[in-house]
Amino acid sequence: MTEEPGKERSSADPPEKARHAAHTWEEARQAAFDAATPIPAGPVPLHLALGRILDQDVVALQDMPHYASSAMDGWAVNGTGPWILVEPGTRLAPHQASPIVTGGLIPPGGKGVLRSESAGLGKDEDGLPVLMTGGSARPGEPRTGQHIRKAGEEALEGDILVKAGAQLNPAHLALAALAGYDELPVQGKPVVRLLLTGSEVIGEGIPVPGQVRDTFGPQLPAVVTMLGGIAGGQQRIGDSYEEWLAALEDVVPEAPGAPDLPADVVITTGGTGRSGTDHLRDAVAELGGRLVIDGIAMRPGHPAVLAELPDGRFVLGLPGNPLAAMMALSTVGAPLLAALGHGRLPDIQEVPCGSIIEPDPGRTRLMPFRLLYGMASPAQHTGPGMMRGLASADGVMVVPPHGVQLGELVPAFALPWGPPIPAPAAPGSKAKPRNAARPGRTAAKTAASGPVDWSALLG
Ligand SMILES: Nc1nc2c(c(=O)[nH]1)N[C@H]1C(S)=C(S)[C@@H](COP(=O)(O)OP(=O)(O)OC[C@H]3O[C@@H](n4cnc5c(N)ncnc54)[C@H](O)[C@@H]3O)O[C@H]1N2
Ligand code: MOO
Numbered sequence: 001m002t003e004e005p006g007k008e009r010s011s012a013d014p015p016e017k018a019r020h021a022a023h024t025w026e027e028a029r030q031a032a033f034d035a036a037t038p039i040p041a042g043p044v045p046l047h048l049a050l051g052r053i054l055d056q057d058v059v060a061l062q063d064m065p066h067y068a069s070s071a072m073d074g075w076a077v078n079g080t081g082p083w084i085l086v087e088p089g090t091r092l093a094p095h096q097a098s099p100i101v102t103g104g105l106i107p108p109g110g111k112g113v114l115r116s117e118s119a120g121l122g123k124d125e126d127g128l129p130v131l132m133t134g135g136s137a138r139p140g141e142p143r144t145g146q147h148i149r150k151a152g153e154e155a156l157e158g159d160i161l162v163k164a165g166a167q168l169n170p171a172h173l174a175l176a177a178l179a180g181y182d183e184l185p186v187q188g189k190p191v192v193r194l195l196l197t198g199s200e201v202i203g204e205g206i207p208v209p210g211q212v213r214d215t216f217g218p219q220l221p222a223v224v225t226m227l228g229g230i231a232g233g234q235q236r237i238g239d240s241y242e243e244w245l246a247a248l249e250d251v252v253p254e255a256p257g258a259p260d261l262p263a264d265v266v267i268t269t270g271g272t273g274r275s276g277t278d279h280l281r282d283a284v285a286e287l288g289g290r291l292v293i294d295g296i297a298m299r300p301g302h303p304a305v306l307a308e309l310p311d312g313r314f315v316l317g318l319p320g321n322p323l324a325a326m327m328a329l330s331t332v333g334a335p336l337l338a339a340l341g342h343g344r345l346p347d348i349q350e351v352p353c354g355s356i357i358e359p360d361p362g363r364t365r366l367m368p369f370r371l372l373y374g375m376a377s378p379a380q381h382t383g384p385g386m387m388r389g390l391a392s393a394d395g396v397m398v399v400p401p402h403g404v405q406l407g408e409l410v411p412a413f414a415l416p417w418g419p420p421i422p423a424p425a426a427p428g429s430k431a432k433p434r435n436a437a438r439p440g441r442t443a444a445k446t447a448a449s450g451p452v453d454w455s456a457l458l459g
Contacts, residue, residue: 022295022302025331025364025398029345032306033335035292036314038342039188039264046177048261049168052186053342058162058172061180063152068106072147075119075131076100076110082122082130097131112142155179190264190340192224193251194234197244197270198320203236215322215387216269223326224267226416227334228341232263244271244279248287248315263313264340267333270320272303280305280317289315293332298364300384304328306336314340321384327366330396330413348398349421350409351376355455357410359403368393369412370458374425376412377455395421407451 023031041055070076075097077083083097092098092109100106100113118141120134133141155161161179162172168184176184194216201214214236221231233253237243251266271280284291284307292314293306301324305317316333318325334346354375357367369376371394378397382389395418397404398411414421 022297023293025296025298025366028293028296028298028304028331029335031293032332033339033345035306035308036336036339039190039340041185041187043183043185044261045183046173046181049173049176049184049186050170052168052184052189054162054164054166054168054172055185055187057160057164058176058179058181058184060155060157060159060161062157064155064179065149065151065153068110068151069149070100070102070104070106070113070147071149072113072115073101074099074113074115074117074147076104076107076112077114077131077142078109078111081114082124082132084124085129085131106148110148111144113147114142115147118142187342188340190229190337191232191261192229192265192267192337193232193253193263194220194224195247195251195266195268196234196236197239197268199238201236201270216318216325219326220267220269220329223329223416224333224337227329227337228343229265229337230261232261239271239277239279241279241282244283245286248283248309265314265316265333265336267316267318267329269318269325272305272317272319274303280315281307284309284315296328296331297362298327298331298366299360300324301326301328301331301366302363304332306332319384322387323368323382323390324384326390327396330366330416334416346413348411348413350424351395351397351412351421352424352451353397353404353406353408353410354451355404355453356406357399357404359401360399361401363401365397365399367397367399368395369397370394371422372454372457373452374422375407375451375454376410377453377458380458390415394418406453 044052075083076092077097078092079094083095086092086096086098088098088100089107090098092107097114098107114133117135118133118137120132122130122132124130161175166172168186196214196216200211202211203214203217207213217234224231235247235251235254237247248266251263268280271278281291287309289307289309291305291307293304296302296304300321301319303319307315307317309315314336316336318328338344338346352375354372354377357378368379368382368390370379370392376395376397379389379393393415395412395414398413404410409424412421
């Protein structure tokens with residue numbers, strides 16, 4: 001059941017930090033998915049519409065092109081030459097011409113365009129300037145309609161230019177612009193702003209003792225995008241309650257170029273603990289928000305929080321420890337962004353486990369793994385504050401509290417940036433090293449008698 005402590009609290013009645021009922025890992029994913037409804041479709045400016053799913057057909061608002069124009073630099077002419085020259089834009093009577101450039105509006109009475117390289121200027125018997133064919137002109141040039149782009153030759157008013165459901169590519173955007181659109185109706189997609197907290201966190205350079213380099217700024221916008229969100233910029237704050245409160249009221253992106261769209265989700269990093277410097281829950285409560293998830297029985301990432309503010313924004317509180325944060329993002333953020341973006345609850349696959357993993361009663365462990373001979377071996381360097389193990393991982397095992405036996409199938413998920421988890425071998429077939437059939441190799445002898453723990457090979 002979802003606990004909602006924020007609802008009963010007021011700022012005069014500070015929340016009790018120590019008490020909360022953690023969701024199981026499975027409950028937390030489902031609760032995050034169920035908390036959100038798909039964001040309705042709406043118009044977005046063309047420059048932000050790339051990759052979005054078109055919600056309604058784009059139709060031609062008028063004939064395209066909407067006026068007849070010249071396809072060549074030269075002369076708009078009426079009838080046969082020689083032609084008397086008149087001012088550009090005036091109606092052409094038979095045997096009259098006026099200069100025109102490529103794309104120029106064909107004047108009334110213009111029947112064709114004589115290319116500049118097919119034309120020559122001369123004088124008539126009265127000594128007045130006239131235009132004649134010459135140069136590379138072919139006999140009969142220009143024919144009626146020659147080198148004129150007719151109105152409506154690309155589309156007639158009302159024609160469907162792009163069908164609803166298309167994922168908008170750059171050419172779609174150009175076509176919409178050509179048709180006169182400034183914005184397009186697209187399916188909703190969550191805009192995610194990041195609030196990175198911690199006065200010890202520095203954004204550049206080599207950290208001295210007591211400082212840490214920010215791991216979230218370089219990775220979270222990309223991961224948010226991979227999970228189907230729109231990275232909407234980020235703000236950094238220190239550790240004071242006032243900063244937390246002000247920023248949660250309105251995250252002001254510092255990153256230049258962030259799309260100027262209201263946030264649907266604010267992802268915070270740090271401050272999920274229960275010490276005097278951890279303010280997430282208090283700030284959410286003071287803003288009148290409700291906690292959807294307050295802790296998950298998993299490791300790492302157990303202090304993760306999901307809250308909903310009265311204005312409808314979700315706040316996803318990731319723990320400060322970098323690996324813990326990524327595991328919390330995979331558990332809560334991925335389902336939340338999927339639900340907001342019209343998607344399904346992300347899939348969980350199974351992979352044969354390449355090690356014995358002892359029980360850890362009461363909590364799920366999320367273990368980045370490496371695939372060795374088709375089996376998942378826990379990666380090294382996977383402390384909650386580390387990134388090295390995740391950086392080389394092939395996926396993440398979801399190890400149940402009762403542990404896993406060697407060779408047993410264990411639930412697993414792919415990394416947003418990684419390859420899909422390979423389908424496990426058919427029942428009855430044994431996971432074997434690729435060289436198992438070759439005689440004389442140690443692997444061949446051992447694989448024949450059952451699964452082998454290859455994790456010692458991981459460096
Ligand atoms: N007494 C207890 N202490 C802690 C518990 C607990 O149950 N009882 N849980 C631990 C676990 S597990 C986690 S996870 C963290 C949660 O910490 P917070 O979310 O409050 O985060 P901070 O305390 O602000 O930072 C934790 C850690 O992460 C580093 N950090 C913060 N931001 C960044 C960043 N942008 N890039 C890299 N590293 C970052 C920060 O320096 C800290 O080292 O609480 C444990 N403690
Ligand atoms: O579980 Mo914490 O979330 O270890 O790092």
